[in-house]
Amino acid sequence: MTKPAQRLADLGLTLPDAPKPLAAYVPSVRAGNLVFVSGQLPFRDGNLIATGPVPSAVSIEQARDASRQCVLNALAVLADAVEGDLDRVRQIVRLGVFVASDPTFTDQPQVANGASELLQDIFGDLGRHARAAVGSVALPLGATVEVEMIARVE
Amino acid sequence: MTKPAQRLADLGLTLPDAPKPLAAYVPSVRAGNLVFVSGQLPFRDGNLIATGPVPSAVSIEQARDASRQCVLNALAVLADAVEGDLDRVRQIVRLGVFVASDPTFTDQPQVANGASELLQDIFGDLGRHARAAVGSVALPLGATVEVEMIARVE
Amino acid sequence: MTKPAQRLADLGLTLPDAPKPLAAYVPSVRAGNLVFVSGQLPFRDGNLIATGPVPSAVSIEQARDASRQCVLNALAVLADAVEGDLDRVRQIVRLGVFVASDPTFTDQPQVANGASELLQDIFGDLGRHARAAVGSVALPLGATVEVEMIARVE
Numbered sequence: 254m255t256k257p258a259q260r261l262a263d264l265g266l267t268l269p270d271a272p273k274p275l276a277a278y279v280p281s282v283r284a285g286n287l288v289f290v291s292g293q294l295p296f297r298d299g300n301l302i303a304t305g306p307v308p309s310a311v312s313i314e315q316a317r318d319a320s321r322q323c324v325l326n327a328l329a330v331l332a333d334a335v336e337g338d339l340d341r342v343r344q345i346v347r348l349g350v351f352v353a354s355d356p357t358f359t360d361q362p363q364v365a366n367g368a369s370e371l372l373q374d375i376f377g378d379l380g381r382h383a384r385a386a387v388g389s390v391a392l393p394l395g396a397t398v399e400v401e402m403i404a405r406v407e
Numbered sequence: 408m409t410k411p412a413q414r415l416a417d418l419g420l421t422l423p424d425a426p427k428p429l430a431a432y433v434p435s436v437r438a439g440n441l442v443f444v445s446g447q448l449p450f451r452d453g454n455l456i457a458t459g460p461v462p463s464a465v466s467i468e469q470a471r472d473a474s475r476q477c478v479l480n481a482l483a484v485l486a487d488a489v490e491g492d493l494d495r496v497r498q499i500v501r502l503g504v505f506v507a508s509d510p511t512f513t514d515q516p517q518v519a520n521g522a523s524e525l526l527q528d529i530f531g532d533l534g535r536h537a538r539a540a541v542g543s544v545a546l547p548l549g550a551t552v553e554v555e556m557i558a559r560v561e
Numbered sequence: 562m563t564k565p566a567q568r569l570a571d572l573g574l575t576l577p578d579a580p581k582p583l584a585a586y587v588p589s590v591r592a593g594n595l596v597f598v599s600g601q602l603p604f605r606d607g608n609l610i611a612t613g614p615v616p617s618a619v620s621i622e623q624a625r626d627a628s629r630q631c632v633l634n635a636l637a638v639l640a641d642a643v644e645g646d647l648d649r650v651r652q653i654v655r656l657g658v659f660v661a662s663d664p665t666f667t668d669q670p671q672v673a674n675g676a677s678e679l680l681q682d683i684f685g686d687l688g689r690h691a692r693a694a695v696g697s698v699a700l701p702l703g704a705t706v707e708v709e710m711i712a713r714v715e
Binding site: 285286287344345346347348354355356357358359360361362363365366369370373381382383384385386387388389390403405 | 428429430431432433434435436438439443444445446460503505543544545546547548549550553555
């Protein structure tokens with residue numbers, strides 16, 4: 254299997270700087286072999302790339318991109334937790350994906366696939382994770398998506 | 408204690424086939440002795456048995472049945488993770504229960520009890536779990552309930 | 562570092578009795594070195610100190626106090642899980658903070674900081690946790706906030 258760092262390069266992606274928490278918590282905590290990554294918003298270059306609910310404010314396709322960006326940010330945090338070496342990730346264990354949703358929106362899985370597919374592209378079988386995707390009435394800073402992650406590492 | 412498989416039979420229940428994920432994730436991931444089961448919807452024989460929020464579209468009683476169905480599906484996934492032998496389940500650790508809710512609905516615990524009581528019926532003390540039950544503005548495919556689970560296994 | 566029990570006293574706080582679950586689950590489950598604490602509501606002396614969404618029914622400041630109360634209740638549960646000795650807490654690992662929110666409310670992190678800051682006040686670095694804070698359309702009993710916790714213990 255190609256290494257995660259190489260896969261990122263192949264996909265034309267570079268990890269951003271790990272986002273700083275918005276408040277009184279930390280980007281990740283390690284407990285045994287599990288790393289718990291805090292909920293990530295779709296920041297890119299300091300700005301949210303999608304705000305407001307799906308579909309009235311944001312299309313499914315834009316929301317997919319936002320969930321993918323959340324995962325990039327989560328991976329930046331995870332990389333910091335393993336001293337920059339994503340080869341030390343043994344499994345992406347679980348994603349929690351919250352999608353800001355109008356009350357009639359029911360395609361949260363499509364939105365969350367932006368996150369899930371990127372993880373499989375980067376990590377292969379090690380990126381295949383359990384997931385809960387749900388709608389949320391409103392998310393921090395008006396973000397369209399928030400993604401939290403648990404990973405197993407060496 | 409009676410074995411889980413026997414208790415299921417006593418209750419007149421059979422585990423369904425483990426539902427396939429709706430998208431780019433897997434039904435469960437094991438990390439050490441913990442199995443993380445993806446969020447399950449109230450599918451029965453291929454159809455959702457409850458859609459829309461409580462109480463405007465679905466009664467509390469129907470929603471309780473739906474949360475119970477989610478747990479049956481979660482147990483089918485968990486059984487697959489332990490080669491069909493639910494005796495290897497040492498503890499149901501945590502349930503996350505999301506209930507599609509009208510803004511004024513506040514009886515999420517009653518709905519979630521459909522899930523929780525079934526686990527205790529099947530596993531006895533080993534089925535007594537920590538739980539978070541919350542309202543959601545909208546869930547995948549319009550489902551009334553989504554349940555995710557963490558279990559400790561041999 | 563000052564001991565958690567001393568810090569609680571310094572802050573003029575005493576742990577309440579651990580709240581009883583509203584239903585068919587337990588206050589916490591231990592799995593290995595992790596303790597999973599069930600979602601806690603802002604009960605104080607048997608009554609919810611904040612009900613309804615932010616900001617139409619409850620101000621941000623009141624909601625912050627409510628999230629702090631949820632954490633006090635979670636710590637009471639956690640203390641029970643370690644035989645009353647909070648010195649055995651090695652790390653607060655993760656908080657899930659659900660904030661009952663009007664659709665336009667986006668300051669969930671401010672609300673959740675009431676919970677997060679208290680943990681750091683009490684535990685210092687051991688209180689610095691990963692976090693997901695999201696909006697919820699409605700919470701059990703109409704509570705304004707629900708907080709669940711994972712801690713690592715001896």
